[in-house]
Amino acid sequence: MSGAIEFPLGVAELSFEAAGGSLVRRSILRSGVRILTEQVPGARSATVGYWVAVGSRDEQPGTYGATHFLEHLLFKGTGSRSALDIAISFDSVGGEHNAMTAKEYTCYYAKVRDQDVPMAVEVLADMFTSSLLHPREFETERGVILEELAMADDDPADVTNERFFLGVFGDHPLGRPIGGSPESIRAVTRDAVLAHYRANYNPQDLVVTVAGAVDHDELVAGVEQALRQAGWDLEAEGSPVGRRSGEPDQIERGSPVIVVQRPIEQAHVLVGVPGLVATDERRTVQTLLNSILGVGMSSRLFQEVREKRGLAYSVYSFAPSYSDAGAFGMYAGCSPSKAAGVAELLLGELRRVADHGVTEAELGRARGSLAGASALALEDSDTRMTRLGRSELTLGEFLDLDEALRRIELVTPGAVQELARDFVTRPLSIAAVGAVDESMFAGLDAEPTAA
Template sequence: MNGAVEFPLDVPELSFLAAGDALVRRTVLPSGVRILSERVPGSRSVTIGYWVAVGSRDELPGHFGSTHFLEHLLFKGTPSRTAFDIAISFDEVGGEHNAMTAKEYTCYYAKVQDRDLPMAVEVLTDMLTSSRLDPVEFETERGVILEELAMADDDPSDVANERFFEAVLGEHPLGRPIGGNADTIRAATRSAVNEHYEANYRPQDLVVTVAGAVDHDTLVADVVSALARAGWDLGLAAVPVGRRAGKAATITQGKPVTIVHRPLEQANLLIGMPGLLATDDRRVTMSVLNSIFGGGMSSRLFQEVREKRGLAYSVYSFAPGYSDAGLFGMYAGCSPAKAAQVAELMLSELRRLADEGVTADEMRRAAGQLSGGSALALEDSDTRMSRLGRSEITLGEFADLDEALRRLALVTAEGVQELARELLRGPVSIVAVGALDDDTFAGIIPVDV
């Protein structure tokens, strides 16, 4: 494979060999259902995902929390299967099944032996197409979700992360918590969740991705048969839902400094600013910057904050990207008395990278870390299945390992330095959870008063 392979929505069939002789095939049914597979030589297991390109950012007023609520409810039974039946289906074959709600998509997935793929197709199809959204189960699951949110609220790192998105992205829908909050979950109604379900779980929304020991033709036949048994009208022609426009949104910062007071032994500190879109050509440059700055034990943050000064145990950076916005962030868990020092040190290291650039040795180590990490991750069919889903839903193209390494080799030290400068031109936000004074970060960045 030379270069990335584009995934046009109006091309019914695609087939190509990717790195390692993996066979990638893609079928777009007349109904708009998209089915992608990656057959991996020597694999004996398979991971399957059912995706819809709707996440927490897509919820309308009155529907906040519906995406996460619905993720729970689809496991609670259909006319032909109880929740216990669904659980048994995977437990009795040693499989795994779960779901994830993200800001821009939802995925229901399973990992099984190759011989059990037809069962996984049948059960996941039944769950996705025929959930009863039972009123009694609805109220039971409301309690479960409230407990889940309470558990997250007891985790200061989770609290800091949620508030960080709010601080950097402000009123943008990506700034909302994925799972909703206690108020929105208590206010959620079955009718609102059902409206959300019917509006977004349609043939033209569905993407099925499978990686591992899979035969594509058999997979397509099984999916079509299962969808037909569920009552979906696959004869009704529809165009797959369009991908989100990769145009940067206008971001207005929430708050420059947010302190959540908790009587904790450690402060959970996050500092960051707007980053790059998921489709930005400089995402590989961002990966290199992140690796050098805070991506491992040899990174600048780890060395300066932990190894040289002993100010934190956990310290790193991260750079999530979405269709119209992104973030760059730094995290450290440290003593409340040292929080201001750590914050200033992390920001000064980013400024130093922007002012002085990076060394040839750092570029070499980052390339090795990223290329090796990518290769090792692809030993897992879960990663390959997720790569197919992101390629179809977000990127509109498939880049195999060889293409990823080619792009990585094009990143320059000058590009990394310029990206650091660009990040620092954005508004900086600080979020901290712990036993801190309101003026802890005074003088580091302006405090919103």
């Protein structure tokens, strides 16, 4: 494979060989269902994923948290399987099954031996198409989700992360917590969640991705059989739902400094700025900038904050990207009395890259780190299955390992510095949880100046 492979929605069949000899195929059924597989030589297991391009950002007032609520409910039983039956299906073969709700998609997945792939396809299809959302189960799961939210609220790092997104994205839907709030979960009705289910879980919304020990033609036949058995009309002509726009949205920052005061031993501090959209041509540059700043023990943040000064145990950076927005954040957990100084150090390292750039040696280490981490990650069929899903739903193109590494090699120190210069002109957001107050961060949130 040479270069990225485009995934146009109007092309029904695609097939190509990717790095390492894996075979990638995509079929779009007449009904609009999309099925993608990556057959990996020598694999004896596979990961199966059922996706919809609907996440927490797509919820309307009165239904905040409904997407995550629905994710829970799809495990609670169908007309032909109880919740216990679903669990036994996977437990009895040593498989794993779970789901993930994100801001822009939801995925239900299972990892099983090659011989159990047909079972996984059938059970996930039953869950996806035929969940009952029984009123009794609905109320039981409401309590479970409230406990999940309470558990997250007891984790100050989680709280800091949620407040950081609120600061960066403000009132934009991306700024909302994925799971909703205790108030929204207590208020949401079964009818609202059921309407959400019926509106978004249809043939044109469904993407099935399977990676590992999989035969594409057999997989397509199995998915079709399972969906027909569930009562779906696969003969009716339909087109896949369109992808989200990749144009950056105009987002107004929330409060520049958000502090949650708690009497805990550490202050959890996050500073950052808006980042890049998922399809931005500079996303590889952002990945390298993130690696140099805050990934691994040789990163600048780790060396400066932990190794040289001993101010934190956990320190890192991250760069989530969405269809029309993104964020770049830097985190540290430290003594409350040192919180302001640590925040200055985090921001200072980003500014130092903007002012002085990075060395060839640093860039070489980052390239090597990313190359190795990417290769190791692809030993897991979960990663390959997820790559297929994101390629189809968000990127509209597939990058194999060789192409990803080629793009990494093309990044120059100048490109990394230029992106850092861009970032330091963007509105700064600070979130902190602990025995701290807003006044400690006074001055750090000054409006940015143009480079």
